[in-house]
Amino acid sequence: MNVSATAPPVPELKPGTVTKSVRDTLVVTRRNVIRTIRIPEVLVLSLVQPLVFVLLFAYIFAGSFALPGAHGPAAYREFMMPGFFAQTIAFGTASNSSVSMANDLQSGMVDRFRSLPMARGALLTGRTVADLVQNAIVVTVMILCALLVGWRAHHGVLQAAAGFGLLLLMGYALSWVGVVIGLTVRAPEAAASSNFLWLFPLTFLSNAFVAPSTLPTVLRWAAEWNPLSATVQAARQLFGNPGLAATGAWPAQHPVLVSAGWSILIAVLFRTLAVRRYRSAGA
Amino acid sequence: MAGAIHATGLVKTFGEVRAVDGVDLDVPEGGVLGLLGPNGAGKTTTVRLLTTLLRPDAGTAVVAGHDVVREPDRVRLSIGLSGQFAAVDDRLTGRENLRMIGELYGLRARAARQRADELLDRFDLSAAGDRVSRTYSGGMLRRLDLAGALVVRPSVMFLDEPSVGLDPTSRLMLWDAIEDLVAQGATLLLTTQYLEEADRLARDIAVVDHGRIIARGTPRELKSQAGGQRVEVVVAWPEQLGATASVLARFGTRGPDVDRPRGIVSVPVDGGVRLLTEVISALAADGIEITDIGLRRPTLDEVFLALTEDVPRHPVGAAAATGAAGEKE
Numbered sequence: 001m002n003v004s005a006t007a008p009p010v011p012e013l014k015p016g017t018v019t020k021s022v023r024d025t026l027v028v029t030r031r032n033v034i035r036t037i038r039i040p041e042v043l044v045l046s047l048v049q050p051l052v053f054v055l056l057f058a059y060i061f062a063g064s065f066a067l068p069g070a071h072g073p074a075a076y077r078e079f080m081m082p083g084f085f086a087q088t089i090a091f092g093t094a095s096n097s098s099v100s101m102a103n104d105l106q107s108g109m110v111d112r113f114r115s116l117p118m119a120r121g122a123l124l125t126g127r128t129v130a131d132l133v134q135n136a137i138v139v140t141v142m143i144l145c146a147l148l149v150g151w152r153a154h155h156g157v158l159q160a161a162a163g164f165g166l167l168l169l170m171g172y173a174l175s176w177v178g179v180v181i182g183l184t185v186r187a188p189e190a191a192a193s194s195n196f197l198w199l200f201p202l203t204f205l206s207n208a209f210v211a212p213s214t215l216p217t218v219l220r221w222a223a224e225w226n227p228l229s230a231t232v233q234a235a236r237q238l239f240g241n242p243g244l245a246a247t248g249a250w251p252a253q254h255p256v257l258v259s260a261g262w263s264i265l266i267a268v269l270f271r272t273l274a275v276r277r278y279r280s281a282g283a
Numbered sequence: 284m285a286g287a288i289h290a291t292g293l294v295k296t297f298g299e300v301r302a303v304d305g306v307d308l309d310v311p312e313g314g315v316l317g318l319l320g321p322n323g324a325g326k327t328t329t330v331r332l333l334t335t336l337l338r339p340d341a342g343t344a345v346v347a348g349h350d351v352v353r354e355p356d357r358v359r360l361s362i363g364l365s366g367q368f369a370a371v372d373d374r375l376t377g378r379e380n381l382r383m384i385g386e387l388y389g390l391r392a393r394a395a396r397q398r399a400d401e402l403l404d405r406f407d408l409s410a411a412g413d414r415v416s417r418t419y420s421g422g423m424l425r426r427l428d429l430a431g432a433l434v435v436r437p438s439v440m441f442l443d444e445p446s447v448g449l450d451p452t453s454r455l456m457l458w459d460a461i462e463d464l465v466a467q468g469a470t471l472l473l474t475t476q477y478l479e480e481a482d483r484l485a486r487d488i489a490v491v492d493h494g495r496i497i498a499r500g501t502p503r504e505l506k507s508q509a510g511g512q513r514v515e516v517v518v519a520w521p522e523q524l525g526a527t528a529s530v531l532a533r534f535g536t537r538g539p540d541v542d543r544p545r546g547i548v549s550v551p552v553d554g555g556v557r558l559l560t561e562v563i564s565a566l567a568a569d570g571i572e573i574t575d576i577g578l579r580r581p582t583l584d585e586v587f588l589a590l591t592e593d594v595p596r597h598p599v600g601a602a603a604a605t606g607a608a609g610e611k612e
Contacts, residue, residue, distance in 0.1 A: 008436035009398055011389030015356045020389060027386045031372065031379075038374040038415065108370035112431070115334050117359040118387040 011117075021119035028113075028126025032100065033133055043134070046096075047141050050088040054142075057084070057209075058149040074150055079242045081151040082163070082235035083208030085142060086228050089171040090203055091195075092138055093131050094178040098191040101127060101182025110278075124179055124274050131175040135168055154240030163238035166259050170231045173263040176270035183277040208232050212249070224249040227262035234259040287312050288333060288439060288472060292342035295328050295494075302328040304494035305342070310472060310487075312438075315465055317485030318474040321591065325494035326474035327367060330443045333472070334364050347438050360388070363432030367444040367474075371427050373417035377408050380416060380427060385434045395434075402430040406460065422453025429460060440464065442473045446480060458483060478587055492591050506580045514562055515549040515579060519572040524548060527573075530565050534558060552578075 013020045036043055058077050104110050104123075113123050143164075153160035178195070185191050205223050206212075212223035223229055233255035236243040251258040288310040295303040303325045310316045318326045331337040333344055335355040344351045347361035371380045378399050385395030403412040406426040411419060416427060425445065432440060445461065446454045461484055465471055475481050481488050482502050489499040498505060514534065518527050524541055527548045531539040535550030542548070552558055559578055566573060581589075 008434070009385075009390055009394040011360070011435055012391055012394070013389035015360065015389065024387060027383055031375065031383055034379065035372070035374045107373070108366050109372060111331075111336055111366060112364070112370035112384075113387070114336050115359060115362065115364040116384065116387045117356050117389065 015117040015119070021122060024119040024122035025125045025129065028122050029129045029133070032127060032130030035100075036130070036134055043137070046092050046134075047138055050084060050138075050142060051145050054081075054084055054145055054149060075242050077150055078152070079236070080209060081146045082167075082232045082239060082241055083206075084146075085139065085164075085167050085235065086170065086206075086232045087203045087208055088138060088142060089135055089167055090174055090228060091199055093135055093171045093175045094181075094199055095192060095195045096134065097127055097131050097175045097178030098182040098185075098195060099188045101179050102186055102188040102191040103182075105183065105186050106188060120279070121271075121275055124271070124278055127179055128172060128175040131178075132168060132172050135171045139164060139168065151241075153238075155238060159238045159240075162256075163235040166231055166234050166238075166256065166263070169263040170227065170259065173227075173266035173270070176267050176274055179274045180270050180277060183274060202226065202228050206232065207243075207252075225251055227259070227266065230255050230258035230262055287314075287348075287470060288316070288344070288346050290333065290342065290344040293329065293332055293339050293344060294341040295325075295332055295337060296340055301494050303332060303339075306491075306494070306496055308333075308344075308472075308489065308496075310470055312470055313465075313468050315471045315473065315484060315486045317481035317488045318472065318491050319476070319478065319481045319488050319587065320474075320491035321476065324491045326491055327443055328494075329491070330364075330441050330472070330474060334362055334441050335359060360435075361438045362441060363434075363437030363439075364441045365425075365429045365432040365443065365445060367447055371416050371424060371431060374415055376413050377403060377416055377419070377423075377427050378412040381430060381434060384431045388435045390435070398434055402433060406430045407456075420453070422449055422456065425449060425453065425457055426460065429457065433464070436467075437469070439470045439472070442471065444474055444476065446475070446477065454480075478582065490587065490590050498586075498590050505586050506582075508586070512552055512578055512580060513549045514552050514559065515547060515575075515577050516562070516566070516573050517575040518546050518548065519574050521546055523571045526569055527566065527571050530569055530571065531562065533565070534562055 013023065057080055058073075061076075101124075104113075110123070153163070177198075178191075181194055182191050185194055205219060206226045206229040207223060208228065212220045212229070215223055230251050233243060233252055235241075237255055288308055290306060290308040293303050293306040293308075294301065306325070306329055308316065308329075318329060320326050328337065332339050333346055333351060335351050335358050338352060346358045349357035349361070351358050371377075372383070375383065381399035381402055382392075382395045385398050386392065390398065400409075400412075403409045406429070408423060408427060408430070411423060416424065419427065429442075429445070432442075442461065446457055449457065458480070461471070461473075465484075471484075473481075473484060486501065487499065488502055488505060489496045490505070491497070498508065500508065514531065516527055516531065518524055521543070524543060524546065528539045528541050531548055531550040534552055534554075536553050537551050539548050539550040556578060559576060563573075563576060
């Protein structure tokens, strides 16, 4: 083993420049996407689970759920589909980012990255961008499945794209929440189980599957202001799917605005927290 | 000074535990320092402070001419770190790992690819270069990790317990690679629990315990510091161990040590080889049959035990430090 027969190359990109930050982020994103592809079981499983749920709800429960203002299993299928999109994205993203982040801490990869002259935020942003890529794949498959069980977007391609844009934006924001959790709990197993603490309330204490008006006052208020509710409501509006406009709550009246606002707020807040945690990781 | 390590009064506490408690280090350019110490002594924390992974609570450190707190990015450009547990991505191939590290150092894609190929070649990993690294053996992982630390030639290398968990063959291969590096003029700081490793690789050794440096010097100096030469006798019959000990006690500067299971009695002495003949006649006069006798310097193991045995261990405190730091020592 002759270690340095030829002169090693000299780095051309200097740390601290925007070019270097963007490239570092892309390098880390590529690494994370490769990791996902290398165990396709995980990607496949993250698709199969929501599909099973869709079929269960579409063909078993849809007959017995009553939807105010619209009737029949077909109407309930259209109603629930945006809820499923949101739920799948929330669960998939948050568990993915928190577990992967904790894994990187535990395996020593974070140390390796931190000892390199790379942009500070690149490891974290690369994580969330990779989650976004994975979400886009999952959503594409879900759309196909939804179309099969009779779901349609009624307001054209642009509005539908806007609806999915809001769903993915919410996913991106939740990915930052996952990063903070991963950096905080540090153990992948703990990260996986801690997600249920907040993901179940987030997804079920919402308008995704039930009408908030059927809930007790405090829970109703929480469900109405839930960021996920706003996103689901916005998606229903943009897709032209039956919704629950009857409540009259302000977020339900302006769902697109509230959804975008929540997602941006959550992303900014948790990104700040994540960067702070990352800086002191190990300190 | 470009390749040097210079640290003064480094302190790092985790809660109640002073993991690093006033460490001073000086490694000249091209020097090789071995940090030797038991688990939890503060070796890994010291490396993490010097490689900008942790911020010191007190003290300063300059690595490759740059302050680790004020100019961490400059330091990172000049160092290579190879960790205690090989920090390579297990789901990336060897080639992908090295390419990624090269790109993160700031190499263009093409240069990074070329460098990855060269390093795979040099570390005998070419054949496995396109295999996912989780299929590698421990020795291959260690070599890949070391290659990662050499993507841009670092002026200062940090190797944290490089051969932990390796089989003897892989260890020798790794040592060869490290010796090559040193021959090329790299400054090296190496931590180890293996005295044999420190003895072979390091020109200077600092013995660390409880976050402090309790002794330093060349391997030879440390050995003479721990009591110079010893006469060592291997007895033929275990029943004669006691009698042998009392004979040796007459020649020793301190009391003899009896290693019952191996049938060895040894004692620190002040005289030279001539003493051996006296010991042999004295033993023969008492009718003691021996199979071997020798005059030798203490091993680093004995030095190490002599230096650290007086200090009580605090396993609870050490465990707390490990938990708080998430440190792997």
